[in-house]
Amino acid sequence: MAPAGTLTRADLAESLHHQVGLSRADSAKLVEQILGHMCEALSKGENVKISGFxxxxxxxxxxxxxxxxxxxxxxxxxxxxxxxxxxxxxxRDRIVSGS
Structure with missing residues (x-):
């Protein structure tokens, strides 16, 4: 895991591996694809909205x-x-309440 206070791509992939059951390689690939889609949309001038986030x-x-x-x-x-x-x-509510 990364140092306290930092969430990395590897942490996201590891979480997918444990919680969803994907292989480590597939988890890493999925994280990269999602981030790639977000970067592509932003580079085209589109906003990226993730509900609840x-x-x-x-x-x-x-x-x-x-x-x-x-x-x-x-x-x-x-x-x-x-x-x-x-x-x-x-x-914002989750951050304020600390949960």
Whole structure:
């Protein structure tokens, strides 16, 4: 298992292996396929929603002026696309209650 606080692809595959009974190879392959589909959808500009978990949303941020905190010099920050995650209400409730 990974260090406390980090869930890895291998952990997901191992969980599938134990809980569903798939072989380790099939479990790893399934995890990779799911993550691959999610990455592909996001790279096409689509949002990814997993009911009861949350939504991965792509946002376009416009150009803006930033400031170098060391020197105070203003620098332009180029427009870019960022990925954000918004947890579902069910997930937020589970996190708050600690279960």
């Amino acid at each position: 949350g939504t991965f949303v792509l946002r376009d941020k416009g150009e803006r002026v930033g400031r170098n905190p060391k020197t105070g010099v203003e620098v332009p920050i180029a427009p870019r696309r960022v990925l954000t995650f918004r947890a579902s209400q069910m997930m």
